[in-house]
Amino acid sequence: MTTIQTKSGRKQARWENYQHEAHWRSAADEFDAAKLGMWLFLTTEVLLFAGIFCAYAMFRMLYPEAFAIGSGYLDVKFGLLNTVVLLISSFTVAMAVRCAQKNQQFWLRTNLYITLVCAGLFLLIKFLFEYTPKWSGYFFFLDPTLGHYEKSGQTALWGMFHFVEGYGGKRPGAFFDYPFAQHYAEPLWWAVYYGGTAIHALHVVIGAGLLTWVLVRSYKGIYGPKNYTMVETSGLYWHLVDLVWIFLFPLLYLIH
Amino acid sequence: MTVMDRPHDVMGHGHEEGSFLDNRGLGFWGTIWDWASTVDHKKIGVMYLVAVLTMFFIGGVAGLAVRLELFEPMTVNAANEVEGVLFNAGKLVQTETGEMVRDRTLTAAGAGNTYNRIFTIHGAVMVFMFIIPSVPAALGNFLLPIMLGAKDVAFPKLNLLSWYIYVVGSLFGVVALIMGGTDTGWTFYTPYSIQTDADYYRVVLMVGAAFILGFSSILTGLNFIVTVHKLRAPGMGWFDMPLFIWAIYATSIIQVLATPVIGITLLLLIFERLFRVGIFDPSMGGDPVLYQHFFWFYSHPVVYVMILPGMGIISELLAVHSRKHIFGYRAIAFSSLGIAGVSFIVWGHHMFTAMGELASAVFSALTFLVAIPTAIKVFNWIATLYKGSIALNTPMLYALSFLFLFSIGGLTGLPLGALATDLHLHDSYFVVAHFHYVMMGGTVIAFIGGLHHWWPKMFGRMYNEKIGMLGCALVFIGFNVTFFTQFILGTQGMPRRYASYVEHFQLLHQISTVGSWILAVGFLVHLANFLHSLVAGPKAPPNPWGGLTLEWETESPPIAHNFHHEPLVKHGPYDFESVVPPHCSEEDYPLPKSVS
Numbered sequence: 001m002t003t004i005q006t007k008s009g010r011k012q013a014r015w016e017n018y019q020h021e022a023h024w025r026s027a028a029d030e031f032d033a034a035k036l037g038m039w040l041f042l043t044t045e046v047l048l049f050a051g052i053f054c055a056y057a058m059f060r061m062l063y064p065e066a067f068a069i070g071s072g073y074l075d076v077k078f079g080l081l082n083t084v085v086l087l088i089s090s091f092t093v094a095m096a097v098r099c100a101q102k103n104q105q106f107w108l109r110t111n112l113y114i115t116l117v118c119a120g121l122f123l124l125i126k127f128l129f130e131y132t133p134k135w136s137g138y139f140f141f142l143d144p145t146l147g148h149y150e151k152s153g154q155t156a157l158w159g160m161f162h163f164v165e166g167y168g169g170k171r172p173g174a175f176f177d178y179p180f181a182q183h184y185a186e187p188l189w190w191a192v193y194y195g196g197t198a199i200h201a202l203h204v205v206i207g208a209g210l211l212t213w214v215l216v217r218s219y220k221g222i223y224g225p226k227n228y229t230m231v232e233t234s235g236l237y238w239h240l241v242d243l244v245w246i247f248l249f250p251l252l253y254l255i256h
Numbered sequence: 257m258t259v260m261d262r263p264h265d266v267m268g269h270g271h272e273e274g275s276f277l278d279n280r281g282l283g284f285w286g287t288i289w290d291w292a293s294t295v296d297h298k299k300i301g302v303m304y305l306v307a308v309l310t311m312f313f314i315g316g317v318a319g320l321a322v323r324l325e326l327f328e329p330m331t332v333n334a335a336n337e338v339e340g341v342l343f344n345a346g347k348l349v350q351t352e353t354g355e356m357v358r359d360r361t362l363t364a365a366g367a368g369n370t371y372n373r374i375f376t377i378h379g380a381v382m383v384f385m386f387i388i389p390s391v392p393a394a395l396g397n398f399l400l401p402i403m404l405g406a407k408d409v410a411f412p413k414l415n416l417l418s419w420y421i422y423v424v425g426s427l428f429g430v431v432a433l434i435m436g437g438t439d440t441g442w443t444f445y446t447p448y449s450i451q452t453d454a455d456y457y458r459v460v461l462m463v464g465a466a467f468i469l470g471f472s473s474i475l476t477g478l479n480f481i482v483t484v485h486k487l488r489a490p491g492m493g494w495f496d497m498p499l500f501i502w503a504i505y506a507t508s509i510i511q512v513l514a515t516p517v518i519g520i521t522l523l524l525l526i527f528e529r530l531f532r533v534g535i536f537d538p539s540m541g542g543d544p545v546l547y548q549h550f551f552w553f554y555s556h557p558v559v560y561v562m563i564l565p566g567m568g569i570i571s572e573l574l575a576v577h578s579r580k581h582i583f584g585y586r587a588i589a590f591s592s593l594g595i596a597g598v599s600f601i602v603w604g605h606h607m608f609t610a611m612g613e614l615a616s617a618v619f620s621a622l623t624f625l626v627a628i629p630t631a632i633k634v635f636n637w638i639a640t641l642y643k644g645s646i647a648l649n650t651p652m653l654y655a656l657s658f659l660f661l662f663s664i665g666g667l668t669g670l671p672l673g674a675l676a677t678d679l680h681l682h683d684s685y686f687v688v689a690h691f692h693y694v695m696m697g698g699t700v701i702a703f704i705g706g707l708h709h710w711w712p713k714m715f716g717r718m719y720n721e722k723i724g725m726l727g728c729a730l731v732f733i734g735f736n737v738t739f740f741t742q743f744i745l746g747t748q749g750m751p752r753r754y755a756s757y758v759e760h761f762q763l764l765h766q767i768s769t770v771g772s773w774i775l776a777v778g779f780l781v782h783l784a785n786f787l788h789s790l791v792a793g794p795k796a797p798p799n800p801w802g803g804l805t806l807e808w809e810t811e812s813p814p815i816a817h818n819f820h821h822e823p824l825v826k827h828g829p830y831d832f833e834s835v836v837p838p839h840c841s842e843e844d845y846p847l848p849k850s851v852s
Contacts (some may be wrong), residue, residue: 032486037410037478039481040512042514044513047514048517048520050520051516051524052520055546171734172534173532173534191533191534199523202364206678
């Protein structure tokens with residue numbers, strides 16, 4: 001950890017010398033304001049997703065069969081796995097805040113690392129096991145569901161992806177080209193599915209970016225009991241990412 | 257005196273700080289960099305002022321062009337010519353000799369194409385790039401921290417980021433404009449906005465501009481809410497805040513809660529344009545009315561984002577320039593929050609013809625609720641004037657104009673909110689006149705009035721009062737001539753957004769167009785007056801109007817850190833009966849004898 005030599009000769013971590021910005025009366029005020037600001041921002045994020053949920057509600061009301069069929073194409077296993085991954089990451093990010101408050105620098109970083117690994121895992125599962133096969137018909141060779149289907153023999157990327165005939169083409173709107181569609185509104189279901197999950201995935205990336213920044217800065221000894229604002233606000237953002245998924249998961253995967 | 261440790265008393269042993277405009281020793285590029293990288297809310301406010309006035313100019317020119325086109329009914333030939341010259345339109349076809357030429361034979365539908373693009377520019381620029389950021393981002397940024405007795409807004413870097421986002425968003429809009437503009441109207445209604453200009457990215461750019469500008473709006477609102485909560489000076493309770501701050505606070509709440517919804521809506525519209533996802537496309541089972549619901553769930557509340565700060569300005573102007581304690585302080589403060597609350601439940605009145613009868617009736621009833629907090633404000637303002645010592649200067653004239661014009665604008669909203677009359681009036685010039693009376697007669701008038709009121713504070717120079725009053729008179733007359741005629745046109749059945757009309761309407765259209773010229777002259781007079789003031793105006797005293805809010809405690813223009821010492825608030829913002837204004841003598845501002 002980077003330290004600062006004080007006049008008395010004692011070495012101090014940078015967080016011990018934390019100075020609040022000049023326009024604040026105290027560091028406590030600054031901290032409260034940052035938290036209030038982040039909560040307000042989270043409100044705007046909830047309202048952003050409200051648009052997606054609203055469109056979901058309306059089209060599910062209009063085309064319940066298309067939504068039931070569409071949901072049937074999703075694999076609950078992967079959705080559940082991703083839910084567990086995000087819940088674990090929410091726990092570790094909360095622990096990271098706790099560790100910053102208690103000046104446990106090693107565990108602060110460890111928790112952040114676990115959170116980031118979870119974020120990567122979430123995106124990996126989403127893209128490799130969910131988006132790619134549905135969009136293109138190509139299955140990742142480690143995909144446990146691949147055994148259910150007959151491989152066409154066609155592969156891509158040095159044999160890592162196997163093509164399954166008649167599986168892909170489940171795309172939104174004008175891109176829809178799935179040969180066994182049963183309902184004319186299925187493209188709309190995929191528009192809601194991809195719209196909702198892709199915007200959520202974008203938030204996972206932004207949240208992971210924020211936490212990476214916190215992690216890098218934590219090596220400089222910036223965060224500790226006197227200054228953990230960034231750890232806490234980034235953590236709050238990460239909880240929102242988790243929370244949105246907690247709503248998306250049952251609405252997309254668990255309907256008939 | 258109301259502030260402990262008055263700056264002037266301690267000048268001797270204190271540090272002398274320069275004004276925030278001071279750029280001595282920086283050189284040209286140094287000054288540019290100083291402004292471009294500043295986190296000082298005052299400089300950001302001034303940068304917003306320059307930016308929004310530039311957009312006001314662009315939008316204003318487009319508005320004048322719209323009026324000019326309507327001077328006489330349009331013929332297909334004339335439209336053809338304009339279209340050809342401005343946009344080089346028409347398909348490339350090969351002639352018999354093998355030459356490529358543009359086929360300029362236009363259909364009747366194409367006749368108003370140019371007109372459609374120009375009124376879209378007018379609408380989109382004025383709404384997204386001028387009115388929404390005008391008062392909150394320009395005047396609000398400059399004044400909010402000073403009025404609260406703070407050194408800056410809560411998140412100064414975020415504040416600068418908002419400005420850059422605003423500029424990037426506006427540039428997107430300007431690029432779309434240079435590429436030929438869009439013909440969707442500022443509301444981008446689907447399915448038309450999905451299909452039009454299919455081979456160009458102009459619609460995507462314009463929608464993208466509105467999307468980006470939304471983030472600027474959200475971040476500014478968020479910043480202001482936190483600032484009001486956390487940075488009030490010692491001694492300033494919630495009910496010691498100036499009413500301008502209450503108005504900005506209510507505005508910020510709407511900005512934070514409504515703007516994300518337009519964000520997702522415009523994002524889906526961009527997806528729709530680029531990827532044809534089908535959510536708003538009826539041919540794929542999507543629903544264009546859903547777009548309208550989403551759009552107005554933001555855009556109706558945002559109407560109050562436009563008017564509420566204007567109302568805040570009027571509360572300040574009327575109290576200061578009539579030297580009266582504002583009548584019904586709490587009623588005005590709460591009515592701001594009331595308007596913000598009601599604003600979220602009335603969006604359906606933009607779709608009376610696209611909803612069921614019950615929904616329409618409910619939205620109509622809810623719409624009338626808006627009248628209550630609005631009327632509370634108007635009555636309180638008029639009561640404030642009663643027995644006040646009214647100074648008829650430019651800010652006061654603008655405040656009086658506001659009362660007159662805004663009342664007309666507000667009251668003409670009632671027949672539009674009532675189902676039966678709306679069937680006759682909707683999509684007519686009556687609607688155009690109504691919202692111009694509210695947006696321009698309300699917000700723009702308040703903005704210009706506020707600009708005159710705080711100009712000496714912002715730039716440390718007085719403007720010429722007589723020229724200011726002349727400009728105000730021209731604007732007032734020009735505005736009424738332009739838009740009152742449109743009420744009559746609307747009731748007679750002139751539909752909005754038409755490039756042409758039957759000859760019967762020509763006289764009224766011509767009067768309206770002449771009015772727009774008077775209006776333009778009025779604004780140019782103000783512009784000249786302000787520019788003259790910057791160059792040669794007499795130096796402004798710290799408190800030229802005898803105001804009691806905290807911005808008048810500090811220098812004109814304010815020093816870099818706003819105050820020499822943190823102010824301690826000991827009186828309310830409108831206690832004209834009991835407090836001699838800072839930097840003023842009791843001779844100039846005598847206190848009324850108590851009537852025990």
